[in-house]
Amino acid sequence: MQHSTSSALVVSGWHRMSYSFNDNTLISQHLESLIRKLHAFVGTAVTQDRYIVFGAGSTQVLSAAAYALSLANSSSSHSPTRVVASVPYYVLYKQQVEYFNSEKFKYEGDAHTWRNRSESDASTNVIEFVTSPNNPDGLLNKAVLHGPNAKTIYDRAYYWPHFTPIPAPADEDLMVFTLSKLTGHAGSRFGWAVVKDETVFNKMVLHMQVNSIGVSKDTQLRAFKLLKAILEEGTQIFDFAYQTMKSKWERLATTLSLSNRFSLQKINPQYCFFYNKVRESSPAYAWVKCEKEEDKGCYAVLKAATIIGRKGNVFGSEDNYVRLSLVRSQDDLDILIQRLQKLVLEEDGAISM
Amino acid sequence: MQHSTSSALVVSGWHRMSYSFNDNTLISQHLESLIRKLHAFVGTAVTQDRYIVFGAGSTQVLSAAAYALSLANSSSSHSPTRVVASVPYYVLYKQQVEYFNSEKFKYEGDAHTWRNRSESDASTNVIEFVTSPNNPDGLLNKAVLHGPNAKTIYDRAYYWPHFTPIPAPADEDLMVFTLSKLTGHAGSRFGWAVVKDETVFNKMVLHMQVNSIGVSKDTQLRAFKLLKAILEEGTQIFDFAYQTMKSKWERLATTLSLSNRFSLQKINPQYCFFYNKVRESSPAYAWVKCEKEEDKGCYAVLKAATIIGRKGNVFGSEDNYVRLSLVRSQDDLDILIQRLQKLVLEEDGAISM
Numbered sequence: 001m002q003h004s005t006s007s008a009l010v011v012s013g014w015h016r017m018s019y020s021f022n023d024n025t026l027i028s029q030h031l032e033s034l035i036r037k038l039h040a041f042v043g044t045a046v047t048q049d050r051y052i053v054f055g056a057g058s059t060q061v062l063s064a065a066a067y068a069l070s071l072a073n074s075s076s077s078h079s080p081t082r083v084v085a086s087v088p089y090y091v092l093y094k095q096q097v098e099y100f101n102s103e104k105f106k107y108e109g110d111a112h113t114w115r116n117r118s119e120s121d122a123s124t125n126v127i128e129f130v131t132s133p134n135n136p137d138g139l140l141n142k143a144v145l146h147g148p149n150a151k152t153i154y155d156r157a158y159y160w161p162h163f164t165p166i167p168a169p170a171d172e173d174l175m176v177f178t179l180s181k182l183t184g185h186a187g188s189r190f191g192w193a194v195v196k197d198e199t200v201f202n203k204m205v206l207h208m209q210v211n212s213i214g215v216s217k218d219t220q221l222r223a224f225k226l227l228k229a230i231l232e233e234g235t236q237i238f239d240f241a242y243q244t245m246k247s248k249w250e251r252l253a254t255t256l257s258l259s260n261r262f263s264l265q266k267i268n269p270q271y272c273f274f275y276n277k278v279r280e281s282s283p284a285y286a287w288v289k290c291e292k293e294e295d296k297g298c299y300a301v302l303k304a305a306t307i308i309g310r311k312g313n314v315f316g317s318e319d320n321y322v323r324l325s326l327v328r329s330q331d332d333l334d335i336l337i338q339r340l341q342k343l344v345l346e347e348d349g350a351i352s353m
Numbered sequence: 354m355q356h357s358t359s360s361a362l363v364v365s366g367w368h369r370m371s372y373s374f375n376d377n378t379l380i381s382q383h384l385e386s387l388i389r390k391l392h393a394f395v396g397t398a399v400t401q402d403r404y405i406v407f408g409a410g411s412t413q414v415l416s417a418a419a420y421a422l423s424l425a426n427s428s429s430s431h432s433p434t435r436v437v438a439s440v441p442y443y444v445l446y447k448q449q450v451e452y453f454n455s456e457k458f459k460y461e462g463d464a465h466t467w468r469n470r471s472e473s474d475a476s477t478n479v480i481e482f483v484t485s486p487n488n489p490d491g492l493l494n495k496a497v498l499h500g501p502n503a504k505t506i507y508d509r510a511y512y513w514p515h516f517t518p519i520p521a522p523a524d525e526d527l528m529v530f531t532l533s534k535l536t537g538h539a540g541s542r543f544g545w546a547v548v549k550d551e552t553v554f555n556k557m558v559l560h561m562q563v564n565s566i567g568v569s570k571d572t573q574l575r576a577f578k579l580l581k582a583i584l585e586e587g588t589q590i591f592d593f594a595y596q597t598m599k600s601k602w603e604r605l606a607t608t609l610s611l612s613n614r615f616s617l618q619k620i621n622p623q624y625c626f627f628y629n630k631v632r633e634s635s636p637a638y639a640w641v642k643c644e645k646e647e648d649k650g651c652y653a654v655l656k657a658a659t660i661i662g663r664k665g666n667v668f669g670s671e672d673n674y675v676r677l678s679l680v681r682s683q684d685d686l687d688i689l690i691q692r693l694q695k696l697v698l699e700e701d702g703a704i705s706m
Contacts, residue, residue, distance in 0.1 A: 001366070001367050003366060004365060004366055004367075006366075007365075007366025007367075008363065008364065008365050008366055009362075009363070009364040009366075010361065010362070010363050010364075011361065011362040011363075011364075011575065012357060012360075012361050013354070013356060013357055013359075013360025013361055013362075013578070013579065013582065014354050014357075014360070017536075017537050017538050017539065017540055017541075018539055018540055019533075019539045019540055020540075055565075056409055056564075056565035056568075056569065057565055057566055059563075059564065059565050059566050060564060060565045063564070067452075092563075095563050096563055096564075099420075099559075099560075099563045100453055100455060101455045101456050101457050102453060102454045102455050102456070103454050103455070103456055104454050180372075183370075184370050185370050186370065186371055186372045186566075187370055187371055187372055187373075187569070187570035187571075188370075188569055188570060188571050189565055189566065189567070189568065189569040189570075190569075206452075207452075210412075210445075210448050210449055210452045211409075211412065211413060211416070211449075211564070212408075212409035212410055212412050212413045212542055212565070213410055213412050213539075213542065214542070215409075215542065215569075216409065216540070216541055216542040216543075216568075216569045216571065216572040217540035217541060217542075218362075218540075218541050218569065218571040218572050218574075218575045219569040219571050219572060221571075222364065222571045225366070226366065229366065
């Protein structure tokens with residue numbers, strides 16, 4: 001709101017009516033070049049000699065990537081490509097692969113269970129989704145599977161200085177980003193991939209064509225205005241967002257530090273090139289563990305205290321885990337902290353009896 | 354451009370940031386109710402007691418419909434659902450079904466070839482795409498397949514008074530519309546379906562969720578402004594668009610009426626309830642036939658005259674057909690008419706020699 005003039009958008013009724021831009025692509029070159037500038041400024045990704053493809057949020061980009069990296073056809077000579085992710089994982093990968101129900105790929109669960117098998121089973125193509133920082137636990141995950149048949153899709157949605165130290169510009173073969181977790185404009189549905197290989201890029205462009213004939217031009221215009229406003233302000237919006245996330249995390253960590261019943265994920269401090277110093281993490285989510293055997297239905301324990309999280313098993317994990325979101329309003333966080341404090345106080349009370 | 358004030362859009366930087374609207378849906382209720390009003394005003398569709406789902410252009414809505422109408426799972430007990438359309442058909446239906454490569458459905462070509470087989474083969478589910486008015490030939494197609502296992506997706510993209518007489522409000526189980534062919538704002542990627550069955554509607558909503566977490570809120574806002582401007586002006590924009598399309602069609606028909614080499618599709622006049630009179634059609638595309646045996650590569654014949662159409666076989670038809678688009682600028686149409694006139698004159702010249 002502090003940058004209302006630079007971030008506001010005015011669109012004439014007849015503006016940008018056609019499918020494509022003047023260069024006949026579905027992608028605004030102005031927006032693409034702004035994205036490259038932003039990655040260079042923040043140091044989040046190498047974009048030189050890389051292709052960029054847009055989608056309706058990272059959601060659409062992720063499925064485009066899965067289709068693009070699957071084998072051309074899974075005829076009888078090939079098994080469907082295995083799609084895996086390390087537990088705990090963002091559930092959308094699984095949902096999408098199962099929903100599309102394509103002969104090209106099958107969701108096969110935890111990447112770790114395939115670690116030793118992948119080399120012996122060299123004929124099967126594997127796609128590993130790597131979320132880094134991870135949703136739900138904020139860790140800077142790396143790929144578990146390697147080898148000639150292992151391909152990775154790095155979901156870099158949270159790889160911005162307000163959520164994590166930035167140890168180096170990411171330089172994986174296929175990286176996915178989203179406006180939603182950069183500026184908070186989830187409703188605009190704008191995501192993009194940075195892609196090394198031209199064939200993979202072309203397949204992703206085809207995916208966008210067949211799925212939705214590209215991304216709304218209104219959305220591209222909005223994203224352009226927002227990213228331009230960010231770049232004009234230098235580090236300001238990141239400073240603001242980092243302070244906000246850090247303060248939320250510290251309040252939560254302080255509250256739960258008094259508890260024997262609940263624990264939080266540990267994220268080690270790391271050098272951040274954007275801030276030129278070692279810094280703590282400030283993750284988007286708390287990955288809360290109920291430590292006691294009798295609390296293994298952790299979701300129900302928190303729900304009884306009117307805290308609605310997301311169950312561990314949604315992330316392929318055990319139900320003694322619950323994810324709590326910190327990308328909510330300050331009001332929501334205040335209420336969360338109050339209710340957690342009450343839970344922790346009750347816990348102390350029980351011990352002192 | 355004549356309604357620049359009512360159709361312009363201003364968006365604050367922080368406006369509509371979140372995934373959902375205040376009622377926790379991904380769909381603007383204001384926009385939905387405006388769509389119902391528009392259908393009632395123009396008489397294009399029955400929307401009372403119907404559900405409405407939004408997508409990124411009709412493109413995304415069409416694939417959502419195909420997934421929603423396919424059987425829940427195509428286990429060994431079920432064959433994949435057959436997807437068909439009458440030749441000539443809009444190629445996207447085929448492209449999508451083949452691209453997604455789902456175990457749920459298979460593209461099986463021309464609906465007519467399944468007409469007599471469908472009853473005897475009662476265990477197989479069939480989805481028929483019916484484009485009405487049809488792309489490429491502008492005819493008000495009806496479903497070819499009937500029976501308990503036959504479901505239809507009516508693509509009503511061109512069912513507006515500028516492209517066709519409106520004999521009655523459409524009232525099929527599942528009808529798909531798009532802003533692109535209503536106002537021309539293809540770049541905004543906004544389409545919707547009007548759906549009778551709640552289960553089918555819910556499946557389509559799920560599709561949008563898994564695919565892209567709904568439609569860009571920027572796009573929904575833009576569509577709202579545009580549809581509101583249309584309704585405020587009464588019949589004005591339709592009058593303008595009808596006159597424009599009619600004049601294009603008449604110029605083309607006049608030009609080709611002198612030819613023995615090229616012919617155009619015949620569309621019979623029909624009573625239009627919107628205009629309260631019998632009127633000619635004013636289709637979006639010319640479905641040109643090269644009449645002579647030696648011209649059966651019709652695309653090449655026109656290309657030699659620097660007219661780039663779309664080949665008949667793209668629409669499942671023979672290559673003595675070519676589709677020419679009339680939803681282009683006046684400048685493009687002027688050039689097209691000039692070049693066609695030249696072709697027709699040469700034809701006469703050859704005859705007189």
